[in-house]
Amino acid sequence: MKHIYTAVCCLITFFNFAQEAIIFDDWYLDKVVIDGDESFVSNQFAYLMQFDESGTNFQGGSCNGLYGDINLDTDALNFELFGAAATLLDCSGHPNGGIESIHDQFYQNQPIGAVFTYAITTETYADQLIITNPDGDTAIYNNQIISGDDFEGSWYISHLQIDGNEIYPGQTGDNLYMNVSENEETQSGICNGHVFQFVKIANSNDFTIPGGMNSTLADCSNNPNYDFELLYQEFYNGNNDPNQIFTYEIETLGNGAQRLVIIREDQDMVFYQTNSLGINDQHALVASIYPNPAKDVVTISSEVVIDKVEVFNLQGKQILTANLQQNQLDVSFLPPGIYFIHLSSVEGIAIKKLVKE
Secondary structure, three states: OOOOOOOOOOOOHHHHHHHHHHOOOOOEEEEEOOEEEEEEOOOOHOOOOEEEOOOOOOEEOOOOOOEEEEEEOOOOOOEEEEEEEOOOOOOOOOHHHHHHHHHHHHHHOOOEEEEEEHHHHHHHEEEEEEEEEOOEEEEEOOOOOOOOOOEEEEEEEEEEOOOOOEEEOOOOOOOEEEEEEEOEEEEEOOOOEEEEEEEEEEOEEEEOOOOOOOOOOOOOOOOOOOHHHHHHHHHHHHHOOOOOEEEEEEEOOOOOOOOEEEOOOOOEEEEEEEEOOOOOOOOOEEEEOOOOOEEEEEEEEEOOOOOOOEEEOOOOOOOEEHHHHHHHOOOOOOEEEEEEEEEEEEEEEEEEEEEEE
């Protein structure tokens, strides 16, 4: 995050410049307050909110994607909302599924033309964006990932390092996760589910797992992560020693994400990250669509192969799933209106708004 400081005679002018400059940066959801009840995100990096520099739209995402058409007034510190739509994937098992629904309704429950106000404050730990809807409810975001020394929260499994060799899952996704609760219990999932209770050693980053890891016993032999999951179980249960000491370290990566590394005494490791499943630099796909607005056919341009195209309407309903033919998509059958094109590839995802004439 770049902050620009300059000596000016008018403090008000400087303040307005700072407000205008940082509204367009990346914001990580902290909590939503509805009728005084606070709902917190499981992991702040897992919900990213972005306002387009044109001031005409915003998008956010964790499991589903949220998209809004707005008219942003940086002088009045408010914006009009002309509609908000979310995709409708089943996120009941996602760590942020609950708050994501609350966050989406914060915007979607307001009528067209509703005016939201915003303020940006500087706290000791980060800049904070506070958005207030016409009902007086608030959504609060930070421009940095905030975490303590403990590793409570939601993490996504990245890879293992066994005998110095890095081993990655056969297939990644939001089902490769680990939730760490305040009562020192972890729940993780790959194909099967895995639970263990840990005991922290005072004044250190060390812990033991006296009862070992317990796992469900589904037949995962055809799962692309079958071999990886066996090694993951072996990492925690391998020597059946209840006094085995594990050490954890938390690092901040260059893209702002955090990485949790759990290290066994023999120096084998498992890596987790605060990966966003929505829109972030690590999973962003660079693509464009044209013409836009369109009547019949749109061309999708990307430097990589697009594996899947999904079309959603403003109500979040999936209208079409298709494979591209020569980078073109037939939209002639769509009624006039606004749609969202969800593009997937090995490089990540991109979400584009399409106006159908």
